[in-house]
Structure formats: structure tokens, C-alpha cells
Amino acid sequence: MKVTPDLSHLEGVPQVRVLMVCMGNICRSPTAQGVLENQVKSADLQARVWVDSAGTHGYHIGAPPDERAQKHAARRGIDLTAQRARQLVKRDFDEFDLVLVMDSSNEQAARALCPPQQRRKIYRLTDFCSIDGVHEVPDPYYGGASGFEGVLDLVENACTGLLGSLSAPDGGT
DSSP, X not given: OOOOOOOGGGTTOSSEEEEEEESSSSSHHHHHHHHHHHHHHHTTOTTTEEEEEEESSOTTTTOXXXXXXXXXXXXXXXXXXXXXXXXXXXXXXXXXXXXXXXXXXXXXXXXXXXXXXXXXXXEEGGGGOOSTXXXXXXXXXXXXXXXXXXXXXXXXXXXXXXXXXHHSTTSOO
């Protein structure tokens, strides 16, 4: 079931801080970070929206995004080369206004770490997607090129929806 995000906690927030979260922080969440950063720059909203990414597991701490993710993103004009993987930590829920997870496993891990009073900040990135029936951003790690392209398509759609929500009168920006 798709959730309609309640962004009322963002009203009056001068800069919305968004954290993208997947499992290892080398495929989906860095892609989502790069896509949203590009869209924010294109909309000239850099002073209003700040983006980072993290993984629920510490498998790849300090590593750059997967080369395939970088290659497919670069074809769309999105540069992921400066990003480095890091693990989601408890203080992220204090420092970020929105924590956007890629799938149910990421959501479960994030909610387990998150203080109860901050759980209103956690949504799936796909909650902002306009494509019917999409509830997760699938992990492309063990797949081929089409998986990375599919992730980019979903993430671009969802980030467009997210920026639209943030630009709405009650959306915080």
C-alpha cells in the first residue's frame, strides 16, 4: 500500500536535509543522491535542499559507488564520483529532515535504529513515485545493465515527485 507522505514537519524549515538509504550505499542510495542533487541544481534549489546518502550495513564504508552505477548515471549527466559509502547512524535521524529508504528491508533496519520520536521522517523513496504499483527501488547489484537503468528511471521519477512535494505550499520549501 502506497503511503501519502506527511511533510507537515517541514513547514518553515529553511533547508530540507534529505538522506537516501539503501543496504550498502554503493548502488541505489548514491544514485538517488546524485539524481536529486542534479534536479535540485536544475531547479536552483541548492540553498533549500541538501542531500546525502548512507547504507544500513557497513559493508562498503569509504568505497565509491559501484562502477556500474557510476557509468549509467554518467550517461544521464549525473556524477557520483565524489561520493563515498557510509553507514546509517542514530544521529542521522536528528540531522536529517527526511530519511528515504529504497525497500522494506532498508525501512525495517532504519526504523530499528531510529528514535521513536523521529520515525515520522522515514519514508520509502517510491512514496513520491508517480508510477502505479511501485513500492521499492530494486537492488541492481547482482543484475545487469537493465537493472541500473531501471533504478535510474524509478529514482528520477520519485525525485521529481519529491521536489514537487517539497515545492507545494505545505511542503516545507
